[in-house]
Amino acid sequence: MTASNHLFDFHPDWLAHTLASASSDLPETKRQLPDGTQVSRKANGVLWLTPPAGRKNVNNEALIVSAGVHGNETAPIEVLNGLVSELFAGEWQLGCPVLLILGNPPAMVAGQRFVDVNMNRLFNGAHGQAKYKGLPEARRAQFLEEMCRQFAMAHHGLALSHYDLHTAIRPSKRERFALYPFVPGRSVPAVQCEFLLEAEVETLLLQHQESTVFSSFTSSLLKAESFTVELGKVEPFGRNDLRRFRGIERALRRRFCGKPAPQARPPFDRLTVFEVVHEVLNTGPSFRFHVPDEVANFTQYPPGTVIWEDDETSYRVGTAPEAVVFPNPHVPVGQRVGLMIRAKNEFRAG
Numbered sequence: 001m002t003a004s005n006h007l008f009d010f011h012p013d014w015l016a017h018t019l020a021s022a023s024s025d026l027p028e029t030k031r032q033l034p035d036g037t038q039v040s041r042k043a044n045g046v047l048w049l050t051p052p053a054g055r056k057n058v059n060n061e062a063l064i065v066s067a068g069v070h071g072n073e074t075a076p077i078e079v080l081n082g083l084v085s086e087l088f089a090g091e092w093q094l095g096c097p098v099l100l101i102l103g104n105p106p107a108m109v110a111g112q113r114f115v116d117v118n119m120n121r122l123f124n125g126a127h128g129q130a131k132y133k134g135l136p137e138a139r140r141a142q143f144l145e146e147m148c149r150q151f152a153m154a155h156h157g158l159a160l161s162h163y164d165l166h167t168a169i170r171p172s173k174r175e176r177f178a179l180y181p182f183v184p185g186r187s188v189p190a191v192q193c194e195f196l197l198e199a200e201v202e203t204l205l206l207q208h209q210e211s212t213v214f215s216s217f218t219s220s221l222l223k224a225e226s227f228t229v230e231l232g233k234v235e236p237f238g239r240n241d242l243r244r245f246r247g248i249e250r251a252l253r254r255r256f257c258g259k260p261a262p263q264a265r266p267p268f269d270r271l272t273v274f275e276v277v278h279e280v281l282n283t284g285p286s287f288r289f290h291v292p293d294e295v296a297n298f299t300q301y302p303p304g305t306v307i308w309e310d311d312e313t314s315y316r317v318g319t320a321p322e323a324v325v326f327p328n329p330h331v332p333v334g335q336r337v338g339l340m341i342r343a344k345n346e347f348r349a350g
């Protein structure tokens with residue numbers, strides 16, 4: 001009997017087990033891999049991995065990697081599941097502590113972005129708002145915050161990074177891009193830009209304000225270097241072309257193994273950096289969004305274009321062209337309808 005089928009109650013892998021247990025409250029279960037790596041299944045879809053004492057942590061780091069915070073964004077879930085299967089099969093050994101999270105198992109089973117409420121608007125304490133009281137997604141966000149807090153405390157001497165992996169609803173003129181949460185006074189470390197390039201992510205958006213997304217919580221509260229990483233387009237389980245996700249898979253495997261970073265190589269040796277200049281919010285019944293439904297991420301608009309208006313105000317593109325990301329007017333009042341971004345600079349590796 002292998003460690004994996006024991007831990008996953010005889011399901012073939014972590015993902016199958018997580019889907020089958022989506023509506024259960026599982027107790028913590030611990031196992032040890034043959035090389036001494038400790039595996040703790042903290043709850044459904046949450047694995048806390050610790051290498052054996054004495055193994056050198058070459059990059060002096062601890063990693064949180066999440067996927068499935070939106071249940072229909074399946075490719076990164078399949079990537080993480082594949083890496084867990086490799087580790088459990090002994091194909092490589094763990095080089096640093098890792099917390100792996102499949103965010104919203106009931107939404108994964110339903111094949112939906114969320115069940116009751118978008119979980120990626122519930123972090124940084126937003127889960128405590130009265131309107132979310134009693135909702136399973138609010139409880140899960142609170143639990144995930146607590147898991148991350150405990151993991152950060154347990155490894156407080158190590159550099160903490162968090163990669164929250166997603167796929168986008170719309171097609172994109174830039175296939176893969178990352179968002180860097182806003183924390184006053186900080187800038188993106190070169191080593192993180194190099195990691196994004198290693199993962200074949202060539203575009204970075206700098207957020208302009210703190211928010212209630214998962215990566216903003218781990219950045220602001222846990223001082224992690226965190227990113228939301230958009231890796232392609234939403235597809236159902238089994239319909240992803242996983243060859244398009246090899247970059248992130250390779251780069252994460254390398255970090256999990258604790259190997260040093262490789263030299264950046266063309267074409268993945270420069271990162272285009274954008275800054276968010278305006279967040280479009282649904283302002284209420286008179287809100288009108290002038291970006292059509294089929295527009296791709298990174299579609300550019302010339303100066304002066306009216307992007308949205310309501311009966312009181314409007315937003316026009318400023319003096320330089322701006323592009324739209326995540327256009328989606330079908331959100332509750334007060335929530336994000338899209339981001340307007342402007343090119344800032346380029347990061348060149350090496």
Ligand SMILES: O=C(O)CCC(=O)N[C@@H](CCC(=O)O)C(=O)O
Nearest residue numbers: 120166168169170179213228326
């Ligand atoms: O394609 C879309 O419209 C949404 C894709 C997605 O889920 N993106 C994240 C971004 C989080 C961030 O701003 O860091 C989200 O909307 O939650």
Ligand SMILES: [Zn+2]
Nearest residue numbers: 070073166167
């Ligand atoms: Zn998402």
